[in-house]
Amino acid sequence: MSPTPTWDQLEKGQNIGSTTFSLSRADLIRYAAASGDHNPIHWNERFAREVGLDGVIAHGMLTMGAAVGLVxxxxxxxxxxxxxxxRFTKPVPVPDAAEGSPETATAELAVTGKIGKLDEDSKTARVDLTVELVEGEERTKVLTKSQAVVSFG
Amino acid sequence: MSINTAREGHTYPSVDYQVGSEAIREFAVAVKNQHPSHHQAEAAQALGHRDIIAPPSFAVVVSQKAEAEVVKDPEVGIDFSRVVHADERFTHHSPITAGDNLTAATTLERIRIMGAGAMVTTSTEIHTEDGTRRATVTSSLLVRADDEEEN
Structure with missing residues (x-):
């Protein structure tokens, strides 16, 4: 971990860093167990298709929860x-791995954060996150208006 | 489609939730939050916390139990198989900490009818047994229209 930033060092527009995380079917099962969200669209292919999806998708809350780790x-x-x-704008498909362990990642997400706003009175910084699904050269935003307020007071 | 807006403003019975260290660790692993204060008591205590603290989105575990009261309320009429999570917001008043005995109560803030579907917004207040406010969780669910009513 980098040293904790201090209020005086912060500037609007400043990049706070970036990270990537990947998701496997096993990750979705772990999140279902830890969160109590057992909706079958996150683990059962047939059910996901029956409700009109192209297949199993990640919990939006898993993507949201993982992205804030950067902050x-x-x-x-x-x-x-x-x-x-x-806001959850696009689903993150997590197909079953064609071979190998169910821990094999089948979705890759990229997270970047920059300071969108500084409030001098409350000594808070609003970090705007960009969270994208990475598929080869293609990047698709899956979250919008993803904002974390950090208090330096 | 039979979403009924008459329950707007209604606050549902509260639910209790006891925050265990292992539940926080398991959740932090699941969302890949590696900050030591979610995993080791000493790391959290070095930052001035009583015990390990929950990741920012952990409050959803508590709020979803309280929100379930809305989803299963027959007077609102939500078909859970048609629900899509539209947005989520956590406002933290103080950190949720291992050992907390929490109480959460959900208010049905708004039902916006959108064609044959609806956007249902709830607000859940989470506090400890001694009344210390921990978090406010705002969540919007999009209830999709029945297939036969879609264009």
């Missing part, structure tokens, strides 16, 4: 993240 690591104390919101 908590940057902030130094996760409790400094006082507000975090997003």
């Amino acid at each position: 908590t690591d940057w902030a130094g104390d996760p409790a400094a993240v006082t507000d975090y919101q997003t």
